Amino acid sequence: MYQGTELNVTSAFHTLPPMHPDQWLPHLMKCQHLPEADINALCNRVRAILIEEGNIQPISSPVTICGDIHGQFWDLLELLRKGGMVPDTKYIFMGDFVDRGNYSLETVSLLLALKARWSFSSRNNQLVELKIPNCVPRYPDKVTLLRGNHESRQITQVYGFYDECQQKYGSSSVWKACCTTFDYLNLAAVIDGEVLCVHGGLSPDIRTLDQIRVLTRAQEIPHEGAFCDLMWSDPDDIPAWAVSPRGAGWLFGGNVTREFNHVNGLKLIARAHQLVQEGHKYMFNTSLVTVWSAPNYCYRCGNLASIMRFHEDGTRDFVDYGPAPENERDRGMPLRRIGGAGAQYFM
Incomplete structure (x- = not known):
């Protein structure tokens, strides 16, 4: 474990203040978790x-x-x-950063640190500093973090993140800080006004994007309703809506998807939430795509992973990849809980 914030580092631009993301990132990139005070500061930022x-x-x-x-x-x-490091590449991560893998804490810490390092205040619609002394220049939209159904107090207590925080810190305080941060994650993103990115899918209670904009997001994910559906729903080859076997959200079909896209001027819905063996899958005449970015899911499913790139000229493509070679060093580690009360939910 990284033992604490190091001495300030002088650069051509400034002296880094204590607990600055540039102090944390080198350690986080080595899969070292931060001291409790540092991760609390990161969550607050x-x-x-x-x-x-x-x-x-x-x-x-x-x-x-x-x-x-x-x-x-x-x-x-x-x-x-494969995709390029921030800030050279701009990313939207569509949720489910934690649970099931061996390093939920280090994973979410790295994503939060990248968000903190490459963000800006939107006031005056220009690049301005957050009200933090001596910060380096920041850039817009480099890292967008959407909420997934696993960014939840209830789910993380079942599928591993809570237990991992208890094991690594001896208390639940870091888990609580992370969950409070999860409450403020974006629910969706829209690329160039044409592509809706969301973790799960659609809701019978949502017809327009404006209805998403007015939801109260600073809360635990509800058990039902529009907010819940955005996190939990799945596409399926059905005409309209059906009850989801997950026990939350809905199954929705091609007609529903095409109508939602038409009403909102969208060309595509991009979502995550479901394992795809090939890493990505189009449905409904390419009006919806599922992207999956955890190769060999749970270290046993044998699937590929993908990321999807949207280019300035309007073209799109995928980058597929398999498990990282570093996973070999973790062979024999006990797997996190993946079953439990909703075994069907595993996939």
Whole structure:
């Protein structure tokens, strides 16, 4: 474990203040978790950034979107190697950063630190500093973090993140700080006004994007309703709506998807939430795509992973990849809980 913030480092621009993201990132990139005081400071900083952002974050291309990570830290590094490091590449991570993998804490810490390092205040619609002394210049929209159904107090107590925080810190305080930050994550993003990015899917209670914009997001994910559906719903080859076997959200069909896109001027819905063996899958005449970014899910499913790139000229493509070689060093580690009360939910 990294033992604390090091001495301030002088650069050509400034002297880094204590507990600055540039102090944390080298340690986080080595899969070292931060001291409790540092991760609490990181969570506070990211919450301050997220409070200024809306439920739907507008993003311009070029941008790369990513599906579930699920605590597979070495595979997150592989994703960054394949897609490019921030700030050279702009990313939207579509939720489910934690649970099931061996390194939920290190995974979410790295994502939060990248968000903190490459963010800006939106006041006056220009690049301005957050009200933090001696911060380095910041850039817009470099890291967007959407909420997934696993960014939840209830789910993380069942599928591993809570237990991991208890094991690594001896208390639940870091878990509580992370969950409070999860409450402020964006619910969705829209790329170039044409592509809706959301973790799960659609809701029978939501017809327009404006209805997403007015939801109260600073709360635990409800058990039902529009907010819940955005986190939990799945597409299926059905005409309209059906009850989801997950026990939350809905199954929704092609007609529902095409109508939602038409009403909101969208060309595509991009989402995560479901394992895809090939890493990505189009449905409904390419009006919806699922992107999955955890290769060899749970270290046993044998699937590929993908990230999806949206280019300035309007074209799109995928980058597929397998498990990171660093996973070999973790062979024999006990697997996190993946079954439990909702065994069907595993997939």
